Amino acid sequence: MPLQTTLLAIALAASNTPSIPAPPPDADWWPTDLPARVVTPLEETPAEHDARMAWWREARFGMFIHWGLYAIPGGYWEGRRTGGAEWILNTVKIHPDDYMALQSQFDPVDFDATEWAIIAKNAGMRYLVLTSKHHDGFCLWPSDFTTFDVEGTPFERDILGELVEACRAEGVVPCLYHSIMDWTHPDYLPRRAWDDRPGGDHDRYVEHLHRQLEELIERYGPGVLWFDGEWEGSWTHADGQRTYDLIRRIDPRIIVNNRVDTGRTGMAGLTRAGGYRGDFGTPEQEIPANGLPEGVDWETCMTMNRSWGYQSFDLAYKTTSDLVRKLVDIASKGGNFLLNVGPDERGRFPLQAKERLAGVGRWMSVNDDSIHGTRASPFPTLDWGRCTRSSLPDGGERLYLHVFDRPEDGVLRLPGLLTRPMHDAANLLAAPAAGRLRVERDGADLTIELPADAMVDPIDTVVILDLVAPALVVEGPRIAMASGIFIDPFTITIESPDPTVQIRSTTDGSDPTFELGVDAARIEIDRTTTLRTRCFHEGEPVGAVVERRFERVKPIGSVQPFVIRDGLAWRTFLGEFERVSDFAGAATEAEGVVATVDLSMQPRDENFAVTFTGFIEIPATGVWAFALDSDDGSTLRIHESVVVDNDGLHSALEKSGTIALEAGLHPIRIDYFEGTGQDDLILKWSSPGSDTFMRIPTERFKR
Numbered sequence: 001m002p003l004q005t006t007l008l009a010i011a012l013a014a015s016n017t018p019s020i021p022a023p024p025p026d027a028d029w030w031p032t033d034l035p036a037r038v039v040t041p042l043e044e045t046p047a048e049h050d051a052r053m054a055w056w057r058e059a060r061f062g063m064f065i066h067w068g069l070y071a072i073p074g075g076y077w078e079g080r081r082t083g084g085a086e087w088i089l090n091t092v093k094i095h096p097d098d099y100m101a102l103q104s105q106f107d108p109v110d111f112d113a114t115e116w117a118i119i120a121k122n123a124g125m126r127y128l129v130l131t132s133k134h135h136d137g138f139c140l141w142p143s144d145f146t147t148f149d150v151e152g153t154p155f156e157r158d159i160l161g162e163l164v165e166a167c168r169a170e171g172v173v174p175c176l177y178h179s180i181m182d183w184t185h186p187d188y189l190p191r192r193a194w195d196d197r198p199g200g201d202h203d204r205y206v207e208h209l210h211r212q213l214e215e216l217i218e219r220y221g222p223g224v225l226w227f228d229g230e231w232e233g234s235w236t237h238a239d240g241q242r243t244y245d246l247i248r249r250i251d252p253r254i255i256v257n258n259r260v261d262t263g264r265t266g267m268a269g270l271t272r273a274g275g276y277r278g279d280f281g282t283p284e285q286e287i288p289a290n291g292l293p294e295g296v297d298w299e300t301c302m303t304m305n306r307s308w309g310y311q312s313f314d315l316a317y318k319t320t321s322d323l324v325r326k327l328v329d330i331a332s333k334g335g336n337f338l339l340n341v342g343p344d345e346r347g348r349f350p351l352q353a354k355e356r357l358a359g360v361g362r363w364m365s366v367n368d369d370s371i372h373g374t375r376a377s378p379f380p381t382l383d384w385g386r387c388t389r390s391s392l393p394d395g396g397e398r399l400y401l402h403v404f405d406r407p408e409d410g411v412l413r414l415p416g417l418l419t420r421p422m423h424d425a426a427n428l429l430a431a432p433a434a435g436r437l438r439v440e441r442d443g444a445d446l447t448i449e450l451p452a453d454a455m456v457d458p459i460d461t462v463v464i465l466d467l468v469a470p471a472l473v474v475e476g477p478r479i480a481m482a483s484g485i486f487i488d489p490f491t492i493t494i495e496s497p498d499p500t501v502q503i504r505s506t507t508d509g510s511d512p513t514f515e516l517g518v519d520a521a522r523i524e525i526d527r528t529t530t531l532r533t534r535c536f537h538e539g540e541p542v543g544a545v546v547e548r549r550f551e552r553v554k555p556i557g558s559v560q561p562f563v564i565r566d567g568l569a570w571r572t573f574l575g576e577f578e579r580v581s582d583f584a585g586a587a588t589e590a591e592g593v594v595a596t597v598d599l600s601m602q603p604r605d606e607n608f609a610v611t612f613t614g615f616i617e618i619p620a621t622g623v624w625a626f627a628l629d630s631d632d633g634s635t636l637r638i639h640e641s642v643v644v645d646n647d648g649l650h651s652a653l654e655k656s657g658t659i660a661l662e663a664g665l666h667p668i669r670i671d672y673f674e675g676t677g678q679d680d681l682i683l684k685w686s687s688p689g690s691d692t693f694m695r696i697p698t699e700r701f702k703r
């Protein structure tokens with residue numbers, strides 16, 4: 001089709017495809033009033049963005065389904081237990097032709113879309129993400145653009161279509177996972193090393209991907225498109241941008257994960273700064289720690305056992321209690337939980353998965369109000385559990401207090417919660433009428449008495465506390481600066497978390513009191529100082545004392561080497577190293593010169609080390625910060641002192657440190673080693689006063 005006809009076809013399809021279906025009668029959270037006009041993401045206003053994300057943010061809980069040809073081998077190949085699940089082609093290095101032969105065996109006679117949708121709904125899940133295509137390239141719908149699809153199997157039926165329809169009937173939003181990486185498509189690059197088929201053309205592959213996405217969106221109207229496998233070098237930021245924009249042009253309501261683009265930060269999954277496309281971050285198999293910025297959308301995806309695809313021998317299932325608490329933990333941090341099931345080759349959910357989903361469903365049937373439509377906790381941590389919250393119609397706020405471990409004295413403490421409770425009692429969500437739990441103020445804290453017999457659910461008993469206004473929790477003053485070293489005197493700003501809260505500080509090491517502390521939002525620091533600061537409410541101390549230490553230092557003088565040339569000298573070493581000190585005395589394997597800190601000289605994939613030596617040219621006197629991102633260990637020394645210690649065996653990890661330097665040349669040394677697995681080494685710096693790390697320009701390295 002010529003380009004213009006294609007565009008016209010897309011525009012027509014977009015205007016008359018109601019891709020998100022009519023709401024089930026009782027679902028008031030279903031998206032109905034979203035703009036049908038065509039917008040690009042850059043034209044979307046914040047209000048339009050919020051409207052588009054609303055159903056997903058409210059949903060909080062969804063089901064992931066990994067299903068495809070890999071369910072047939074199920075982690076066994078040629079009679080051997082190889083593991084690998086949905087990665088088996090890659091794990092066992094199976095030739096694509098041999099893998100594709102599985103297509104003639106795919107006949108999941110027990111597949112029942114309605115049963116799957118009902119299991120998800122009964123577990124309290126509001127959306128379902130099915131693998132339309134995983135990395136193996138097999139398509140679960142009859143695609144016009146490939147024969148490697150379900151239509152070419154003995155089963156023939158449109159699995160994706162059946163599940164989408166069943167989801168709609170049950171009030172579950174149907175969504176699709178679609179892999180960018182594709183090990184069997186003749187045009188996908190890079191090829192696996194054992195794939196000897198000729199050809200491959202990245203642009204043609206992207207074209208193919210786009211045609212399939214149009215087909216999926218127009219036929220099935222997914223609520224979310226969930227990409228993956230974007231990390232191989234062939235997929236670029238421009239590809240991500242084009243793909244995202246294409247999707248949003250066809251249907252502006254669709255929500256797209258951040259793996260569509262190249263801005264994902266490893267398995268932690270959030271999107272780095274820099275204008276990358278994607279509507280939500282995707283932590284994989286992990287739950288972020290506290291302290292995520294508000295307004296960032298994210299979803300933790302996780303397996304119930306250890307595998308995404310089906311493997312009969314993987315019996316390491318998480319307990320129901322663990323799964324409920326993970327859901328609550330995620331909701332308390334403002335995220336979504338996408339919990340995976342890997343159905344077997346006949347189309348059955350594993351029994352253990354069904355049991356756990358039913359268990360989570362039992363808890364949700366009583367406590368779903370404490371999950372759906374809630375927002376993140378106002379408390380950084382709570383000793384006994386978690387908190388979620390939602391707004392009340394009259395301007396008040398409802399806190400859902402999730403008690404995992406009832407304190408021995410039965411007192412639930414809400415530290416620093418200054419807001420007035422609406423009533424002098426809290427209630428159990430499970431039995432609102434029965435429970436009257438006494439609420440009292442204790443200084444800045446509120447306390448709730450929870451008798452032992454009120455702990456009605458050992459997994460998580462939810463207590464409701466209504467407040468007259470949104471929760472104001474005072475922890476400590478906000479200091480716009482970490483501890484550290486400085487050269488010249490500077491002023492520090494201290495912010496109060498609320499106008500009703502006053503700040504008191506000391507610089508002599510004593511505890512600030514309301515009467516004796518210094519009442520100042522800005523404090524001049526001109527010598528080595530320990531700053532202690534605290535919040536007060538109506539004269540009473542609130543929250544913890546926050547302490548910062550600032551050390552005044554002299555910048556280290558520069559050196560003048562005899563000869564100056566560009567680049568750094570490197571030496572490599574071979575061996576199984578676990579720490580930087582392990583190769584200190586080792587024999588040099590090779591040596592040379594390199595323009596910047598990279599691994600271009602690496603002698604092999606595993607078990608080697610590199611040392612870089614030379615000088616770094618510092619443009620201006622001041623406190624410079626350096627960061628080393630490495631997998632495995634690394635250290636940075638300047639003038640023989642360790643500035644960044646990122647030593648030890650670990651996966652990609654960034655560590656940083658600071659040093660005061662005069663303008664000019666300074667001796668520098670980076671030690672790095674790689675054990676097994678991934679390798680990576682990046683050195684960055686941050687100039688005085690800046691708080692972002694950047695790559696160091698090549699011309700700053702000398703020898």
Ligand code: H79
Nearest residue numbers: 066086087228229231265266267284301308678
């Ligand atoms: O579909 C499931 C898995 O098959 C798939 N994602 C989930 C949802 C998956 N593919 N790979 N992995 C999981 C693990 C791979 C991690 C790595 Fe990486 C890829 C390590 C290095 C390249 C992630 C991306 C961390 C850095 C870049």
